[in-house]
Amino acid sequence: MLKLVLIISAILLNGCSHIPVSIRKAPPVDIQIQDIKKDFSKHKYQTARWGGILIDVENNSNETILQVLAYPLNFYGRPNLNSSALGRFLIRSNDFLDPAIYASNRELTTSGRLVEISNRKVGKKELKLPVIESQQLYLWPQYQRNDCDYPPYGYYGYWGYSYGRPHFRFYGHSRHYY
Numbered sequence: 001m002l003k004l005v006l007i008i009s010a011i012l013l014n015g016c017s018h019i020p021v022s023i024r025k026a027p028p029v030d031i032q033i034q035d036i037k038k039d040f041s042k043h044k045y046q047t048a049r050w051g052g053i054l055i056d057v058e059n060n061s062n063e064t065i066l067q068v069l070a071y072p073l074n075f076y077g078r079p080n081l082n083s084s085a086l087g088r089f090l091i092r093s094n095d096f097l098d099p100a101i102y103a104s105n106r107e108l109t110t111s112g113r114l115v116e117i118s119n120r121k122v123g124k125k126e127l128k129l130p131v132i133e134s135q136q137l138y139l140w141p142q143y144q145r146n147d148c149d150y151p152p153y154g155y156y157g158y159w160g161y162s163y164g165r166p167h168f169r170f171y172g173h174s175r176h177y178y
Contacts, residue, residue: 022111051079051109066091107140
């Protein structure tokens with residue numbers, strides 16, 4: 001029994017081992033965007049771990065600025081898109097981040113120091129956005145989903161076999177999944 005527990009534990013721990021520790025684990029003082037809106041000077045140069053959906057990539061001669069729509073993070077540090085957005089923030093990186101890889105709507109999480117508040121225009125609105133100087137940046141893999149994962153909402157059907165292959169037939173429709 002002990003061997004089984006150890007094997008299962010090793011498999012589970014190995015499943016998330018590729019995620020950097022600074023992304024997977026929150027810093028001792030887990031600063032949130034709401035805290036920054038209240039008093040930035042209190043949290044300046046402290047470490048934060050934030051994540052969300054990438055909105056924009058701006059490459060300058062010596063740095064890249066990423067604009068992110070923030071979401072709460074789950075246990076592993078991945079943005080929880082089922083929650084409400086928390087606001088926007090900027091990530092400053094000294095590396096060149098290719099916009100083809102760091103494309104809009106990708107999920108990412110960063111860990112780094114809060115360095116300043118930057119004024120940015122979103123449409124005609126001027127916003128004050130906190131800036132994290134990135135020490136670790138993790139671009140989450142995209143979910144691969146196909147139409148066979150779940151039938152469309154509101155459809156009912158049955159699983160069966162046809163010519164030796166399993167299929168799903170919807171009631172009243174001729175639509176198959178083979």
